[in-house]
Amino acid sequence: MALEVLSLTFDPITLLTILVGVTAGISIGAMPGLTSTMGIALLMPLTFAMEAHTGMMLLIGEFVGAIYGGSITAILINTPGTPSAAATVLDGYPFTKRGESGRAIGISTVASFGGGIISGIIMILVAPVLANIALKFSAPETFALAFFGISIISSISGKSLLKGLFSGAIGLTLALIGVDNITGFTRFAFGSTFLMGGLAVIPVMVGLFAMSQCFLSIEELEATNVITQKIKSALPTKQDLKTIWPTILRGGLTGTFIGIIPGAGGDISAFVSYDMERRVSKHPELFGTGLPEAIAAPESSNNGTTGGALIPLLTLGIPGDSNTAVMLGALMIHNLIPGPMLFVQQAAVVDTLFIGFMIANVFMLILGLLGIPLFVKIVQVPRKILVPVIIVLCLVGSYAINNNYLDVVVMLVAGVIGYALVKGGFPLSPIVLALILGPMAEGNLRRSLVMSKGSVMIFFERPISAAFIVIAVVCLFLPIIKRWIVMYRNFKKSSAA
Amino acid sequence: MREIKRSVLILCILMLVSVHAAYAGGTSDSSAASTGGYPQNPITITCPPAAGGGTDLLLRALAPVLRENLGQNVLVVNKPGGGGAIGFSAAAKDKPDGYNIVALVAEVLGVTHVAEVDFSFRDFEIINMINATYGTLTVNAKAPYNTLQEFLDYAKKNPGTVRFSNSGVGGPWHILAAAFASQAGIDIIHIPFDGGGPSAIAVAGGHVEATTASAQENEVHIKTGNSKLLAIFSPERDPRFPDVPTGAEAGFEGQLITVFRGFGAPKGTPPEIIKILDEAIKKTLDDPRIVDFMAKQGFTKDYLSGPDFYDLMAREDEIFRVQSKALGLGAK
Numbered sequence: 008m009a010l011e012v013l014s015l016t017f018d019p020i021t022l023l024t025i026l027v028g029v030t031a032g033i034s035i036g037a038m039p040g041l042t043s044t045m046g047i048a049l050l051m052p053l054t055f056a057m058e059a060h061t062g063m064m065l066l067i068g069e070f071v072g073a074i075y076g077g078s079i080t081a082i083l084i085n086t087p088g089t090p091s092a093a094a095t096v097l098d099g100y101p102f103t104k105r106g107e108s109g110r111a112i113g114i115s116t117v118a119s120f121g122g123g124i125i126s127g128i129i130m131i132l133v134a135p136v137l138a139n140i141a142l143k144f145s146a147p148e149t150f151a152l153a154f155f156g157i158s159i160i161s162s163i164s165g166k167s168l169l170k171g172l173f174s175g176a177i178g179l180t181l182a183l184i185g186v187d188n189i190t191g192f193t194r195f196a197f198g199s200t201f202l203m204g205g206l207a208v209i210p211v212m213v214g215l216f217a218m219s220q221c222f223l224s225i226e227e228l229e230a231t232n233v234i235t236q237k238i239k240s241a242l243p244t245k246q247d248l249k250t251i252w253p254t255i256l257r258g259g260l261t262g263t264f265i266g267i268i269p270g271a272g273g274d275i276s277a278f279v280s281y282d283m284e285r286r287v288s289k290h291p292e293l294f295g296t297g298l299p300e301a302i303a304a305p306e307s308s309n310n311g312t313t314g315g316a317l318i319p320l321l322t323l324g325i326p327g328d329s330n331t332a333v334m335l336g337a338l339m340i341h342n343l344i345p346g347p348m349l350f351v352q353q354a355a356v357v358d359t360l361f362i363g364f365m366i367a368n369v370f371m372l373i374l375g376l377l378g379i380p381l382f383v384k385i386v387q388v389p390r391k392i393l394v395p396v397i398i399v400l401c402l403v404g405s406y407a408i409n410n411n412y413l414d415v416v417v418m419l420v421a422g423v424i425g426y427a428l429v430k431g432g433f434p435l436s437p438i439v440l441a442l443i444l445g446p447m448a449e450g451n452l453r454r455s456l457v458m459s460k461g462s463v464m465i466f467f468e469r470p471i472s473a474a475f476i477v478i479a480v481v482c483l484f485l486p487i488i489k490r491w492i493v494m495y496r497n498f499k500k501s502s503a504a
Numbered sequence: 505m506r507e508i509k510r511s512v513l514i515l516c517i518l519m520l521v522s523v524h525a526a527y528a529g530g531t532s533d534s535s536a537a538s539t540g541g542y543p544q545n546p547i548t549i550t551c552p553p554a555a556g557g558g559t560d561l562l563l564r565a566l567a568p569v570l571r572e573n574l575g576q577n578v579l580v581v582n583k584p585g586g587g588g589a590i591g592f593s594a595a596a597k598d599k600p601d602g603y604n605i606v607a608l609v610a611e612v613l614g615v616t617h618v619a620e621v622d623f624s625f626r627d628f629e630i631i632n633m634i635n636a637t638y639g640t641l642t643v644n645a646k647a648p649y650n651t652l653q654e655f656l657d658y659a660k661k662n663p664g665t666v667r668f669s670n671s672g673v674g675g676p677w678h679i680l681a682a683a684f685a686s687q688a689g690i691d692i693i694h695i696p697f698d699g700g701g702p703s704a705i706a707v708a709g710g711h712v713e714a715t716t717a718s719a720q721e722n723e724v725h726i727k728t729g730n731s732k733l734l735a736i737f738s739p740e741r742d743p744r745f746p747d748v749p750t751g752a753e754a755g756f757e758g759q760l761i762t763v764f765r766g767f768g769a770p771k772g773t774p775p776e777i778i779k780i781l782d783e784a785i786k787k788t789l790d791d792p793r794i795v796d797f798m799a800k801q802g803f804t805k806d807y808l809s810g811p812d813f814y815d816l817m818a819r820e821d822e823i824f825r826v827q828s829k830a831l832g833l834g835a836k
Contacts, residue, residue: 044556045555047556048554048555048556048560049555051556051561051564052561052564052565055565055797141705141709142705142708142709142710142730143709144709145705145706145709145711146695146706146711185586186586186587186618186619186673188672188673188696188698189673189696190673190833191618191619191673191674191833193619193620198620200586200589200590200593200621200622201585201586201590203586203589203590203619203621204584204585204586204587204589204590205585205586207585269702269705270702323708323724323725323728323730324724324725324727324728325705325708326701332556332701333555333556335701335724336556336557336558336561336801339724339801339802340561340797340800340801342800344723344724344727345724345728346724346727346728346729347728348727348728409582409583409584409585409590410581410582410583411583411585411590411594450698454695454696454697457667457693457694457695458667458693458695458711458712460664460693
């Protein structure tokens with residue numbers, strides 16, 4: 008048995024497939040507009056002709072690589088390569104502005120690796136026990152999670168909370184466009200079939216971040232890159248590692264947990280971990296200025312979801328996110344029917360997948376660290392060349408997501424609006440967060456109320472949903488309560504004196 | 505600077521000329537098509553569902569074999585969004601030259617009764633149907649009822665409390681549940697989810713009482729022991745679940761909803777081209793590689809000719825119309 012697993016995993020073809028998967032994943036993830044899910048869907052037909060374990064390893068490798076790859080563009084050109092990297096932009100790009108992009112990618116690589124390995128260990132040790140969480144999650148729990156997620160806007164608003172809330176409101180409004188999924192009523196579509204489907208997150212995100220950044224760069228097109236990027240060593244320093252290891256642990260665990268939840272993936276977990284890190288930090292005011300732990304948190308967390316999402320997929324056939332939803336099809340075609348019996352009947356294949364998942368993470372670490380000097384060169388390309396190239400990538404990426412020209416128009420409009428918002432000092436991340444979580448919160452709120460025949464008690468009677476709502480409320484009011492305590496102490500001091 | 509301007513101008517002219525040349529080439533090819541040289545260009549299949557779903561999987565498996573049979577490359581292009589509306593709307597406006605075809609899936613009926621759209625199944629030349637899936641009555645494994653009749657008795661004793669999850673508002677499983685409830689005389693609550701997968705999970709997790717989602721969508725949960733299948737609303741028993749009765753066998757003589765997969769082309773595509781495509785697709789379905797693929801992935805082969813497929817859609821479109829109206833869905 009053990010020998011069979013080893014011979015399956017360390018077969019040169021399997022190893023090569025994992026390497027190809029991870030490399031493809033990193034490239035797909037780094038391209039704005041191409042997502043990990045899309046990559047899996049495109050690679051899947053190739054796996055039909057492969058052995059079951061080899062085919063699955065290609066997809067798992069792509070998954071692991073793409074979730075990491077998104078951070079490269081987030082750090083270098085202020086554009087999340089995938090929605091999972093949207094939180095990495097916040098502190099990643101300030102590193103590049105300081106000339107420390109190599110350091111930032113090093114941190115991101117190590118954190119992604121750490122998050123992936125943590126989730127892998129949890130997957131291997133306690134998969135069947137944890138998987139049942141996925142069955143306990145339904146509309147009320149998902150609403151409560153989204154509600155908690157939206158409360159994170161206060162953490163990612165930057166200098167002005169008011170401007171952050173304004174951005175969040177824009178995102179929630181955009182999320183309303185399209186056919187409402189409970190009554191089937193069309194909202195804000197103005198008779199257009201395209202708008203009936205609602206706005207896709209990718210074109211809006213690419214426009215807001217990448218296109219607006221291009222417009223900003225055009226302003227100083229003639230300026231040569233004053234900041235030279237120093238790459239002393241690709242490996243993060245001992246000091247950095249010491250700062251980020253507790254973060255990686257927290258991020259990896261949070262990511263794994265959120266990964267298990269059906270329908271919640273790396274995009275949400277990254278924001279949740281960023282928020283959590285800011286709350287436990289001794290210097291929360293420095294978040295957004297380029298802190299190592301502020302990159303490590305979202306990156307360890309989004310790679311934590313990779314193992315997390317595979318847990319319910321393998322044990323229950325319930326995909327933990329959109330990537331694993333596509334993988335379910337690939338499992339079935341290879342006659343690997345998920346469930347407890349899979350671990351008994353196909354134990355060798357399952358163990359191979361587990362070990363392969365770990366190997367994929369190791370490959371990702373090696374490729375990431377080796378690639379840093381190459382990635383960093385991107386920033387040294389003169390703006391006159393870099394900006395047009397990025398614009399072309401934005402156009403191609405937003406077209407490729409749905410093969411629809413109108414998505415390109417959405418991207419361009421989002422770019423212009425994004426530019427105006429940046430000029431006005433409005434943060435962009437809350438828009439993306441609200442656009443991702445808005446439909447999730449609204450749909451599940453209404454679905455829950457249909458389930459409970461209109462009673463809001465459904466959110467408080469169910470333990471997981473009640474817990475999330477309590478956490479969200481506490482997080483929202485904690486700063487105010489803290490201020491009261493400080494005021495009370497000061498009052499006591501002054502009255503004592 | 506002036507030199508740059510001039511070279512840019514020359515480049516623009518060159519591009520315009522080449523685009524026109526390509527366009528002219530395209531038109532002459534398509535006119536040749538109607539005279540018998542078809543196909544001379546790659547054929548694009550518009551797939552309204554997103555990449556990675558069941559329809560996409562099937563199309564991408566068929567494409568290479570279809571390519572051998574037609575002697576031209578076959579490309580699958582996903583145009584997802586709006587419950588299929590975006591893809592169908594775009595496909596209906598494609599050039600009817602035989603180089604653009606579309607995967608006709610059941611959403612082509614449902615979405616037209618929920619939202620204002622600019623197409624219906626009548627806007628396509630129908631090529632054929634290749635696969636059909638039927639709804640089920642699937643309940644949580646721990647539920648007290650074990651047959652369709654016991655379920656109906658339970659639902660009649662507890663009116664207005666039995667919750668049915670479906671794959672989306674106005675979609676085939678929603679309409680099937682509505683038709684089932686009205687014919688069986690039970691009062692149920694409909695809960696739309698985002699897709700058949702999530703609606704099957706809701707039953708497996710015990711969050712709702714039942715779902716009408718297909719056997720394929722529920723299969724994994726039935727095998728893990730979280731859900732049980734009481735009946736399949738199909739004309740004949742499903743070979744993968746030989747012990748599960750059809751709706752009619754279980755005592756429910758009612759309307760069927762077919763979740764079909766087939767092909768269509770924009771209105772005006774010449775009938776002789778439709779015939780060539782039909783033959784090529786039929787041949788593809790008999791290819792051993794495709795037979796093997798479909799068996800492994802749980803797709804049954806249910807071939808219907810163009811006219812028969814049209815009649816099926818016309819019949820079921822009426823069920824969608826009546827039930828959507830009764831449910832008070834959408835803008836219509």
